[in-house]
Amino acid sequence: MNQQHFDKMKNGNGFIAALDQSGGSTPKALAAYGVPEDSYSGEDEMFKLVHDMRTRIITSPAFNSDKILGAILFEQTMDREIKGQYTADYLAEKGIVPFLKIDKGLADKENGVQLMKPIHDLDDTLRRANERNIFGTKERSVxxxxxxxxxxxxxxxxxxxxxxxxxxxxxxxxEPEVDINSSDKEKSEAMLLGEIHKHLDGLRDDQNVMLKLTIPTKADTYKPLVDHPRVVRVVALSGGYSRDDANEKLKENHGLIASFSRALVTDVSADQSDEAFDKTLQEAVDSIYDASVNKK
Structure with missing residues (x-):
């Protein structure tokens, strides 16, 4: 484990950028960026275009370590290069800690939840993540x-x-996301808090995790997790909230920082000039950083 990256994630001011859309969510991400499905054919071309989009984001002067602590990558992004370097190495050189999404999507809904699909190649993925200088991973269920x-x-x-x-x-x-449209979101969050705390208490002193959670209905619900000695950091997903709404809700939760995806890049587009693109991204970065470090 990279101790410098650990210290940055534990103590740094800022947020984590989630750039890990994959599979079925990639066409939606490209469409939001202004690249419709009828403008490309086949997965190879689609993934090249989404890497081009991520490259533009990552290489922007707005995307820097002053306000961004880390970035979560899709597996193909990890294996591709930016300016002659593997993506994680390029990020690390900018002072941004690289993470890798490792789940393979969601299983069908059962007992009110969606578990992760089996990750059959997990050992190989973790081996390659170490080879690519990845610091950590992310896995999502709902x-x-x-x-x-x-x-x-x-x-x-x-x-x-x-x-x-x-x-x-x-x-x-x-990342056990609670759906923001849940029939009883606050009750789900109370249950989740208890279960996570129980499992955290079972970890050894040399084991450390991060948590990525939906911004809770009741402010500071997850403060006991923020304060737990086995937790490096608790980060929040935007979960479908607009950036403004997500930022306002985040400000009410002490110790919680952002790990936004759509809420980060919702206003950038392929047809913007570099100047307009960088300005738009900077405004998003500034607002999310402010919500992560300035609490009500």
Whole structure:
């Protein structure tokens, strides 16, 4: 594990950029960027275009370590280059900590939740992540309703994967997202808090995780997790909230910093000049940074 990266994630001021759209979400990400599906054919061309988009974001002067602590990458992004360097190495040179999304998507809904699909190549992925100088990983599941068994299953699976990640010398970001349209979001969050805390208490002193959680309905619900000795950082996903809404909700939660995806890049587009693109991205970075470090 890179101790310098660990210290930055533990103590630094800023937020994590989520640039890890993959598979089915890639066409949506490109469409939002102004590249419609009928402008490319086949996956190879699609993934080249999305890498071009991410390259433009990452190489922008607005995307720097003054306000961005880390970036979460899709597997293909990890294996591609930016200006002659593998993406993680380019980020690290800019002072930004690289993470890798490792889940393979969501299983069908059962007991009010969606578990992760099996990650059959996990050992190989973690080996390659180490070769590419990745610091940590991220894996996502979704809680739709406060079903006790479902929430228990989500957290159990997340920590089982996290154990393998930690054994490989990487720091896992555990992401049990609570759907913002949940029938009883606050109750789901209370259940999730209890389950996560139980599993954190079972970790050894040399094991450390990060958590990526939906901004809670009740402010500071997750403060006990922020303060837990086995937690490096608790970060928040935007979860479908607009950037303005996500920022305002985030400001109410002490110790929580952003890890936004759509809310970060929603206003940048392929047809913007470099000047307009950089200015738009800078405005987004500034507002998310402000919400991450300035609390009400």
């Amino acid at each position: 809680i739709h309703e406060p079903n006790e068994k479902g929430v228990q299953d989500v957290v159990k699976q997340q920590f089982e994967v996290a154990e393998k990640v930690m054994d490989a010398g990487l720091v896992p970001i555990i």
